[in-house]
Amino acid sequence: MRLSLATKMFLGYTLLILMFGVMSVYVLGRFSAERAQLNQLNHQLLPLDRLAAEIETLSDASVRGLAEILRADAASRLPLLQSARRSFQRSMSLRVRQLQGILARADRVSLSDAQRRFLDEVGARVDQIRDQTESLDRLLGATEQTWQEPEPLDPAPATPENDIEPAGRRLLRDVRLLKLALKNRITAQVLDLEQQESRATAVVLWMSLLSVAVGALIVLLSFLALRPVQRLAEAARRISRGDFSASVPAGTRDEIGFLAAEFNRMARALEGREAEGRRQQEQLELVNRQLKQSSLDLELMKLYNENIIRSIHHAILVCDVRGRITTLNPAAEELFSLQPAAAVGQPLSQLPLAGTCAELLRSWNRVLDEKTGLFFEALPLPGPGERLADLRAAPLFGADGNAQGVLILGEDVTEKVRTKQALIQSERLAAIGRMSAMVAHEIRNPLSAIGLNAELLEEELERLGCASGDEPRKLLSSISGEVDRLTQVTDEYLRFARLPKPRLQAEDLNAIIRDLLRFLGPELNQARVDVRLNLDEHAPPLPLDEAQVRQALINLIKNSIQSMAGGGTLTVQTEGGDGTIRVRVRDSGRGMDDACRERIFDPFFTTRNGGTGLGLTLTQHIVMEHGGRISCESAPGQGTCFVVEFPTHRPLPG
Ligand SMILES: Nc1ncnc2c1ncn2[C@@H]1O[C@H](COP(=O)(O)OP(=O)(O)OP(=O)(O)O)[C@@H](O)[C@H]1O
Ligand SMILES: [Mg+2]
Incomplete structure (x- = not known):
């Protein structure tokens, strides 16, 4: 039993x-x-x-x-x-x-x-x-x-x-x-x-x-019978420390023996599970390492892409299908005058950029639905100055092949357009110059012959006793006057046509201005024009062709004198900075409306009787030949201010 x-x-x-x-x-x-x-x-x-x-x-x-x-x-x-x-x-x-x-x-x-x-x-x-x-x-x-x-x-x-x-x-x-x-x-x-x-x-x-x-025998037997429990406890402690190889001898065939056998089975099962767990953990670690590597690769790829996007000079703007900005690069921030924190998530239509993108916004659905790219040329940009940009819009496709947004590429073409305009202008000027020279040449000889004959005729009439107040003498005087004026016009034309390339050398612009105002002093006094000088004494010497710059500034000052019929104030200011020296010529004259202001640099545009309309054309040509730029701010009755910018560093011709 x-x-x-x-x-x-x-x-x-x-x-x-x-x-x-x-x-x-x-x-x-x-x-x-x-x-x-x-x-x-x-x-x-x-x-x-x-x-x-x-x-x-x-x-x-x-x-x-x-x-x-x-x-x-x-x-x-x-x-x-x-x-x-x-x-x-x-x-x-x-x-x-x-x-x-x-x-x-x-x-x-x-x-x-x-x-x-x-x-x-x-x-x-x-x-x-x-x-x-x-x-x-x-x-x-x-x-x-x-x-x-x-x-x-x-x-x-x-x-x-x-x-x-x-x-x-x-x-x-x-x-x-x-x-x-x-x-x-x-x-x-x-x-x-x-x-x-x-x-x-x-x-x-x-x-x-x-x-x-x-009693001692019972205690001894109990001790012997319960000794495996101690071994069980020790084995359990080893298992709790992670040593799953622990086992206890099965020993007797009573509950302790049964417990020991069950314990050994449990230890083996735990060992198996531990091994399985270790294997799974190793697999997990491997997957984790691979994931980390992938995530690192992705991060690197992202960084790489971001660097590419950041490094691209073209502005990149990504919008979702509803026209809200999702991504923009630094070039876009600068070109479109956007603050990324404020711009991301905002619809294009509610940003200052909306004017530039007006046409694109109208064609938005076309870009998305027809999956077609659009190109917009020389659009005015928001922000300071007159800047122009070309915009290219293309649909951005998701993994499912559907358009998930619109990619807008912008390029600042201000300089390009200006250069192009300058080139056109210069070609036009060259053509005008050639034509003027030809016309002047064709007119000058007959004019001088007419002038000479008119002088001979006047001498003959005087010899025949015709007084200076008589009608023939008056007519002849009028002919002579017109001949003189035409001669003057043709001289102007010729000067324009024969304008040489500027010979640049370091000059003190302030000194040129002071000398020029001294030269024009009598004329200014006569026209009751009060002159104010505000010169930047720290302005460095500039690479200039003195004669041409004098001519350009004379044209500006003369225009100002002509605009202040009853006298006024002329302010001439120089200001250095940002690699340029700016000259401002401001008058308190009649000013101009926008239509007039937009045409003032066109050859032959004039509103003045006897004007050739070549003064500002010549001035702009001279400034551009110096690598500078000229702009005009004016409003009717508010006076006019011409701003001329000369670069301080321009390699002097060899
Ligand atoms: N300071 C100014 N104030 C108002 N209008 C001006 C001023 N400067 C130029 N203009 C306008 O620009 C036009 C063109 O000027 P521009 O100097 O080229 O020609 P002009 O002065 O008319 O003739 P020219 O200079 O050949 O004698 C002028 O007729 C005038 O209408
Ligand atoms: Mg003029």
């Missing part, structure tokens, strides 16, 4: 408890038996022994006393005898009754057969003593009676006193026999008690030793 560990331990401890129970019952039994014997000793034997001793003493004393009385003289012996008889009779009968009372009170039911037999024997002896006592008492009575009678008549009277002594000795012998029997009995009972006690002590000792041995 296979018993479980719990059952074994239960049985072991039950056995131990039973042993202690048996031992306790035995001890209690022994105590009970000994108590009964002690009770008998205390309440029967010892009182009997004490009374027997008293009777012995009393009998002994009475026998000796009677012997004395018998030897006493006849006169005194009778009262002594009477007294002794009364005392003896009273004392003996009292003790005998006491003996009999003790024997009568004995609980014979609880006594053993031997004890009962002994009590019967004692009872018989007591009866014998009583009989002996009564016999002695009768002898004493008879003796007393004999001594009271007068001298007996009978020659051989009865002499009971002679029997007193033998009767006393018999009584004494019986009393001593009783005492001896009691003493033997007491001694035997005490010995028996001592033997019983030592036996019980030995039994208890042996049973205790046996219990201790059984």
Whole structure:
């Protein structure tokens, strides 16, 4: 039969408890038996022994006393005898009754057969003593009676006193026999008690030793049975530290053995799972590394793309299908004057750029639906200055092939357009120059002939007596005036046509301006023009052709004088910075409307009677030949301000 560990331990401890129970019952039994014997000793034997001793003493004393009385003289012996008889009779009968009372009170039911037999024997002896006592008492009575009678008549009277002594000795012998029997009995009972006690002590000792041995055996067996639990705990600790190879010997076939087997199975399963987990973790780490690498590659690619986009000089603006800006590069920020933080997420139509993109916004759906690119040329840009940009718009396709937004590429073409315009202008000027030279050349000779003939005609009329106020002289004077004017115009044309390339050398622009104003001083005074100079004294020398720059500035100042019919204020200012020196020529004259201002640099445009319309054309040509630019701010009645910019660094021709 296979018993479980719990059952074994239960049985072991039950056995131990039973042993202690048996031992306790035995001890209690022994105590009970000994108590009964002690009770008998205390309440029967010892009182009997004490009374027997008293009777012995009393009998002994009475026998000796009677012997004395018998030897006493006849006169005194009778009262002594009477007294002794009364005392003896009273004392003996009292003790005998006491003996009999003790024997009568004995609980014979609880006594053993031997004890009962002994009590019967004692009872018989007591009866014998009583009989002996009564016999002695009768002898004493008879003796007393004999001594009271007068001298007996009978020659051989009865002499009971002679029997007193033998009767006393018999009584004494019986009393001593009783005492001896009691003493033997007491001694035997005490010995028996001592033997019983030592036996019980030995039994208890042996049973205790046996219990201790059984207890120790149970503890040892429990320890041996539970030792695998300790190994289990140790193995569990190893597993908790990650050592899944831990196992415990299966050992016994009880619960511990079953637990050990289950534990080993669990450890193997955990080991398997750990290995699987490690493998999965390694795979995860590999995937993670690959992901990190991919993410790094993507990041690098993104950075690379961003760098490309940032490095591109063209403005790149990406909008979603609804026209909201999603991405822009620094070139776009600069070109379109956008703040990325404010612009991203904003619709194009709500930004200052909306004007530039107006046409694109109108064609927005066309770009998306027809997936077609559009090109817009030289559109005005928002922000300071007059800047122009070309815009290219193309749909941006997503992974699904659908348009997900619009890519706008912008290019600042301000310089390109200006250069192109300048080129056209310069070609036009060259053509005009050539034509002017030709016309001037064709007109100049006939004009000088006409002028010469007019002079000869005037001399002839004067010689014929025609006064200067006469009509012929007036007509001739008018012809001469027109010839002079035409000669002047043709000179202008020729100067324009023959304008050479500027010969640049470092010049002080402030000095040129001061000298020029000195030269024009009388004219300015005459026109009641007040001059104000505001020159930047730190302006560096510039690469200039002095004669041409003087000519350009004279044209500007003369125009200002002409615009201030009743006089006014002319302000000339220089200002250095940003690699240029700016000259501002401001007047308080009549100013111009926009239509006029837009045409002032066109050749032959003039609003002035007698003007050639070549002054500003020539000025612009000279400024551009110096690598500079000229612009004009003006409004009717508000005066006019011409701004001329000369670069401070322009390589001087070789
Ligand atoms: N400071 C100015 N104030 C007002 N209008 C001006 C001024 N400067 C130029 N203009 C206008 O520009 C036109 C062209 O000027 P431009 O100097 O080229 O020719 P012009 O002065 O008319 O003739 P020219 O200079 O050949 O004698 C002028 O007729 C005038 O209408
Ligand atoms: Mg002019």
